[in-house]
Amino acid sequence: MKALLAIALATATAAAYADCPYPQAPTKIPDGATATLEEMVAGQKAVGTYQKAINDYTACIDKELDDAIAKGGDKLKPEQKQDMQRVEAQKHNATVDQLQAIADRFNEQVKVYKARTADKKG
Numbered sequence: 001m002k003a004l005l006a007i008a009l010a011t012a013t014a015a016a017y018a019d020c021p022y023p024q025a026p027t028k029i030p031d032g033a034t035a036t037l038e039e040m041v042a043g044q045k046a047v048g049t050y051q052k053a054i055n056d057y058t059a060c061i062d063k064e065l066d067d068a069i070a071k072g073g074d075k076l077k078p079e080q081k082q083d084m085q086r087v088e089a090q091k092h093n094a095t096v097d098q099l100q101a102i103a104d105r106f107n108e109q110v111k112v113y114k115a116r117t118a119d120k121k122g
Contacts (some may be wrong), residue, residue: 022095023056023057028043032116035109040107043106
């Protein structure tokens with residue numbers, strides 16, 4: 001019976017996370033060495049849109065976890081709750097890490113772009 005409850009909760013949690021679509025990262029970060037101002041602005045907008053999608057996704061998985069824990073109620077053992085929280089935290093952190101990596105890549109290209117365009121002004 002306990003095993004069935006654990007399986008049911010795990011299945012419900014997995015199904016719940018399916019309602020939180022994982023955001024698609026920008027497909028292209030502009031190359032600061034060759035990009036135009038318009039391409040850099042478009043890249044900035046793409047990263048901003050991605051950041052909003054990441055924020056929406058993490059809020060969604062946080063809510064899904066809270067809902068799953070509430071649904072489990074008293075039937076949920078502390079270990080099961082901790083496992084669910086650990087998995088959600090890993091997903092949350094991995095998502096934020098991916099966003100940070102993309103933002104870092106874009107910011108590096110902004111530096112390259114600024115250095116290139118500053119040379120033309122001088």
